Amino acid sequence: MATERRSHVGTASTEQGDSAASRIAAIRQELPVTERFIYLNTGTNGPLPRRSHAALVANAQVELEEGRIGQAAFDRLMQNLAETRAIVAETLGCESTEVALMHNTTEGMNTALMGLDWHEGDEVVTAVTEHPGALHPLYLLHQRFGVKLRMTRIGLPDYDPLEELQRALRPRTRAVVLSHVCWSTGMVLPVQELAQLAHSVDALFICDGAQACGMVPADVSALGVDAYACSGQKWLCGPEGTGALFVRQDRWGDIRQSAMGYAGVQAGMSDQQGNFVPANSARRYEVATLYPGSLKALVASIRWIKDEIGWEWVYRRIAALGRYCYAALARLEGVTLFTPRERMAGLVHFRVEGMAPADLTTRLQAEGILIRHTPLPEANRVATGFYNTEAEIDQLVQAIERLRASH
Numbered sequence: 157m158a159t160e161r162r163s164h165v166g167t168a169s170t171e172q173g174d175s176a177a178s179r180i181a182a183i184r185q186e187l188p189v190t191e192r193f194i195y196l197n198t199g200t201n202g203p204l205p206r207r208s209h210a211a212l213v214a215n216a217q218v219e220l221e222e223g224r225i226g227q228a229a230f231d232r233l234m235q236n237l238a239e240t241r242a243i244v245a246e247t248l249g250c251e252s253t254e255v256a257l258m259h260n261t262t263e264g265m266n267t268a269l270m271g272l273d274w275h276e277g278d279e280v281v282t283a284v285t286e287h288p289g290a291l292h293p294l295y296l297l298h299q300r301f302g303v304k305l306r307m308t309r310i311g312l313p314d315y316d317p318l319e320e321l322q323r324a325l326r327p328r329t330r331a332v333v334l335s336h337v338c339w340s341t342g343m344v345l346p347v348q349e350l351a352q353l354a355h356s357v358d359a360l361f362i363c364d365g366a367q368a369c370g371m372v373p374a375d376v377s378a379l380g381v382d383a384y385a386c387s388g389q390k391w392l393c394g395p396e397g398t399g400a401l402f403v404r405q406d407r408w409g410d411i412r413q414s415a416m417g418y419a420g421v422q423a424g425m426s427d428q429q430g431n432f433v434p435a436n437s438a439r440r441y442e443v444a445t446l447y448p449g450s451l452k453a454l455v456a457s458i459r460w461i462k463d464e465i466g467w468e469w470v471y472r473r474i475a476a477l478g479r480y481c482y483a484a485l486a487r488l489e490g491v492t493l494f495t496p497r498e499r500m501a502g503l504v505h506f507r508v509e510g511m512a513p514a515d516l517t518t519r520l521q522a523e524g525i526l527i528r529h530t531p532l533p534e535a536n537r538v539a540t541g542f543y544n545t546e547a548e549i550d551q552l553v554q555a556i557e558r559l560r561a562s563h
Contacts, residue, residue: 260289341496
């Protein structure tokens, strides 16, 4: 495997001028892995910034030298949790009281879905393109409570998401479960309009934001979603084991607690007969402890992106590089693209004629180019991060062309 990649910064289509090149070079200096690989798989795990690694190490050093118990340690933990909720809430455009910290998107989806009061015959509308992090909890609802799943083709090319949802809604639809950005085709869904349709039959809209938060604007208030789960390790460039769940305050009564943790009860509002009042915030949904060092690192990553790079620039660059990649792949003979050009951001799904996606992923990795493959439709996926360059995409395309010719 290649251990050194060129750090040349191309600016053909997304940026112009020396200042832009300097900016991108500075960003890549903060992400050492970009010097070793052409890193085009942020949709799985984003690269970890230097400062986030430093935050992890610094927290571990404090634990080593000062211990993990006592009032000072407890105060640090409470401040850490509050700080993390606050910056996630700012990223999602909501109140910090509406944010519960999770270990990943899947935990958030489970928490939201298991919190509804399900009855046999209730229905959920979702899509065949959804990630197992959303589908598997739904399968559990089907087996445990007799919930009926209505599978649509939302997210697949050539199917209109609004028409698909409209046809699937029924009087007994309790929830619509869809992604903001489809992990398997890269389609950016019209979430605001989809949520309005769900609400027209009094159903909740529960959104998987794993491939959206940090790649496209994820203002949950403007989107009109009832719950929104996201991960810290993908487009936010935080460590694994971090994530969040937004639950709109007026939905706390609908999405009830299905598990209980230390902060699940309002202080002083419980008795030994089992009566209690839930915490007056989304903290009621938090059950297990999150590693403080990971939270520190996530905060460091988000602050870096927000304060030093700027979200608007990040969103524009990711989308511009996505379009650049789409156009470059479209020019190759034998390549089929599955991502809808008019509804895309930084995920590009494609298939190379005569090459199994898993095989292409492996062959590219051997050349130091990191992408992945997805199952439905069976394809390869490129994720263009804000730190990538046009030159890297050009090298990807050249490698695909060469591998196809030799294959």
